[in-house]
Structure formats: structure tokens, C-alpha cells
Amino acid sequence: MSNRKVLVTGGAGYIGSHTAVELINAGYEVIIVDNLSNSDRSSLAGIAAITGVTPTFVEADCCDREAMERLFAEHDFQSVIHFAAFKAVGESVAEPLKYYQNNIGSLVNILDLMRRYERRNIVFSSSATVYGDADVLPVTERTPRKPATSPYGNTKQMAEDILRDSVAAVEHLNGIALRYFNPIGAHPSALIGELPRGVPNNLVPYITQTAAGVRECLSIFGDDYPTPDGSCLRDYIDIVDLARAHVVAIDRMVEGRNKEAFEIFNVGTGRPVSVFELVHGFEEANNLKLNYKVAPRRAGDVTAVWADTTLANEELGWRAERELTDTLRSAWAWECHVRNIKQ
Numbered sequence: 115m116s117n118r119k120v121l122v123t124g125g126a127g128y129i130g131s132h133t134a135v136e137l138i139n140a141g142y143e144v145i146i147v148d149n150l151s152n153s154d155r156s157s158l159a160g161i162a163a164i165t166g167v168t169p170t171f172v173e174a175d176c177c178d179r180e181a182m183e184r185l186f187a188e189h190d191f192q193s194v195i196h197f198a199a200f201k202a203v204g205e206s207v208a209e210p211l212k213y214y215q216n217n218i219g220s221l222v223n224i225l226d227l228m229r230r231y232e233r234r235n236i237v238f239s240s241s242a243t244v245y246g247d248a249d250v251l252p253v254t255e256r257t258p259r260k261p262a263t264s265p266y267g268n269t270k271q272m273a274e275d276i277l278r279d280s281v282a283a284v285e286h287l288n289g290i291a292l293r294y295f296n297p298i299g300a301h302p303s304a305l306i307g308e309l310p311r312g313v314p315n316n317l318v319p320y321i322t323q324t325a326a327g328v329r330e331c332l333s334i335f336g337d338d339y340p341t342p343d344g345s346c347l348r349d350y351i352d353i354v355d356l357a358r359a360h361v362v363a364i365d366r367m368v369e370g371r372n373k374e375a376f377e378i379f380n381v382g383t384g385r386p387v388s389v390f391e392l393v394h395g396f397e398e399a400n401n402l403k404l405n406y407k408v409a410p411r412r413a414g415d416v417t418a419v420w421a422d423t424t425l426a427n428e429e430l431g432w433r434a435e436r437e438l439t440d441t442l443r444s445a446w447a448w449e450c451h452v453r454n455i456k457q
């Protein structure tokens with residue numbers, strides 16, 4: 115079994131492609147499996163252009179038992195990073211079974227194969243959504259989870275529990291759940307980035323598309339929250355910093371430095387930023403004006419959430435490094451790359 119090989123499920127997607135780059139830069143061999151349900155092959159070309167290495171790519175669905183069994187039989191990776199999942203909160207409310215089937219089904223399949231093929235380490239993409247509307251901020255990993263407010267959020271809570279129970283039952287298995295805060299930005303090369311389909315739900319893609327003229331006007335969802343400027347507070351984490359957190363999580367397990375077989379880490383900056391601050395930060399970083407208006411609150415939004423990152427800082431030896439201004443420049447550079455806009 116090779117401890118330098120990592121299977122990256124969902125590796126053609128936004129976070130997976132950036133993580134593949136950082137894994138390759140750190141000397142890992144990457145095998146990507148993706149069904150391209152929310153991505154395309156351009157990200158694979160981007161990874162190759164940035165690193166000079168073309169990762170092995172298998173087009174398959176992680177819920178497809180036979181295809182995944184073949185993959186495990188053919189490749190001797192010791193570790194898995196499991197990104198593959200659907201992630202649209204609103205869609206998950208309308209089509210819950212699609213989310214339970216894909217997000218839970220794929221994880222169960224992977225864990226069963228890891229058990230049978232004696233693979234050791236798995237990093238799972240969890241989310242700050244598990245904290246819901248927390249009573250105390252910033253949230254630590256010990257902050258109680260709140261009942262999920264969407265089927266998507268529920269899949270993350272259930273998946274954390276499935277992972278914890280599987281790791282407890284299978285002697286050779288180690289797991290780390292990384293709870294991402296709000297990933298934003300793109301690789302500094304502008305060769306990979308986020309490719310939302312249709313109208314973006316997330317703030318930064320909506321901002322960049324508005325700046326590009328694809329959307330007419332950004333709606334700021336609520337200016338009457340109990341925060342300093344009335345808009346919601348979030349912890350926006352640069353995508354390359356987030357990608358690096360996966361590499362250190364894999365290193366930790368490969369080198370046997372994990373203290374428990376199952377661990378959880380917050381991956382954020384520790385700094386709350388309001389929607390207005392982000393919008394004005396984007397304007398200043400890129401020297402442009404954004405068309406925006408204040409709109410009513412969006413259903414389901416929490417007022418504020420940001421990370422206490424002490425555990426990740428001390429245990430993983432990881433911290434967010436990129437300045438928000440640089441991240442917001444990278445988001446715009448990527449949008450310009452996608453739309454063929456001269457900056």
C-alpha cells in the first residue's frame with residue numbers, strides 16, 4: 115500500500131481541484147474520481163498546467179459499487195479525501211432523497227471499500243453548517259451541533275457520525291472531519307476556480323458575476339441583523355489555505371501523529387467579516403464599483419458564525435495565511451479568465 119498515494123473523490127470540483135494541486139506540490143500522487151455532475155474536465159487541465167503533473171482520472175460515480183470496487187482493486191492508495199457530494203442547500207430541501215442518496219450513499223460505499231481493502235486514512239468534507247445558530251461565538255470543535263435546518267446540513271451531521279462509528283469499529287481506519295467555514299477565491303494562477311452552474315447561491319460568485327455584468331445587481335440579504343453594520347458575519351477562508359489544510363491532515367495520519375482515530379478540526383480564519391465589508395473589500399481590491407442593493411433577509415441564514423481555530427493551529431500546525439484582499443483579487447482574476455475579460 116502506498117502512503118504517498120491519495121484518492122481524491124470529487125477532485126474535479128472546486129475544493130478538490132485546489133487540494134489536488136497542493137497534494138501534488140507536497141509530493142503525493144493523486145488519483146481523482148469524479149462523475150462530473152458538477153464540474154468538467156477543464157479543472158483537470160488546470161491542475162496539469164499548474165503542477166506539470168496530470169493526475170490519474172477515473173470518471174465514475176462514488177455510489178457505483180462495481181466501478182468503485184474496480185478502482186480500489188487497481189490502485190494502492192493508502193488515503194482518501196472524500197469531497198464528492200451535492201451541496202446546494204435549497205435544492206436539498208426540494209429533493210432530499212437525491213442528497214441522502216448521493217452524500218450518504220457515496221460515503222458508506224467508500225468506507226466499506228476502505229474497510230475491505232484495508233485503506234487507512236480518510237479526510238471528510240464537513241461544514242460549519244453543523245453549528246447552526248450557535249449560542250457562543252466563535253465556535254470551537256466542542257460547541258454543540260444544532261439540529262440541521264436542511265437535508266444538505268443533515269447529510270454533513272450524519273456523515274460525521276457515520277465516519278466516527280466506522281473508525282471506532284475498524285481497527286486500521288483513521289478519520290479527520292474538516293469543518294469548512296466559507297471557502298472563497300481561486301488559485302493565484304487563475305487556472306482553476308469555482309464554476310457554479312446557473313445562478314450562484316454563494317456570495318462571492320454572485321459578486322464576481324455581477325462585476326462581470328452577467329448578473330445585474332447583487333442583493334445583500336438583510337441589513338437589520340444584530341451585527342455592527344446590520345449584515346451577517348461569516349468566516350471567509352481562502353481556497354488555497356483550505357486546500358493546504360487537507361494536506362496537513364493527510365500528513366498527520368500518514369505519519370501516525372493523530373491523537374485519536376477520529377478527529378474534527380475547524381478550518382477558518384477566526385475572523386468575522388460582514389457582507390458589506392466583503393463587498394467593499396472586493397471593490398477596493400479590484401478597483402471597481404459593484405451594483406448592489408439591500409434586500410430582505412434570506413430564509414435559513416444564521417446571523418453570525420466564525421471559527422475558533424486554536425485546535426487546527428496547535429494540532430495540525432496549520433493557519434490561514436492569505437490576505438482577504440489577495441483572495442478577493444484571485445476571485446476576480448478567475449471570473450475574468452472564465453469570461454475572457456481583460457483586467
Ligand code: NAD
Pocket residue numbers: 123124125126127128129130147148149150151152153174175176177196197198199200201216220239240241242294295296297
Ligand atoms: P463541487 O460541486 O465543486 O465539487 C464536488 C465534486 O464532486 C464535483 O466535481 C462533482 O461532480 C463531484 N461529485 C458529486 N457527487 C459525486 C458522486 N456521487 N461521484 C463522483 N463525483 C461526484 O463542490 P465543492 O465546493 O468543491 O465541495 C466539495 C465538498 O466540500 C462537498 O462535500 C461540499 O459539501 C463540501 N463543502 C463545501 C463548501 C463550500 O462552500 N464550497 C462548504 C462546506 C463544505
Ligand code: UDP
Pocket residue numbers: 296315316317318320332333334335336346347348389412415
Ligand atoms: N449573501 C448575500 N447575497 C447573495 C448571497 C449571499 O447577501 O447573493 C449573504 C448571505 O446572506 C450570507 C453571506 O452572504 O450572510 C454568505 O452566504 P453564502 O451563501 O455565500 O454562504 P453561507 O454562509 O450561507 O453558507
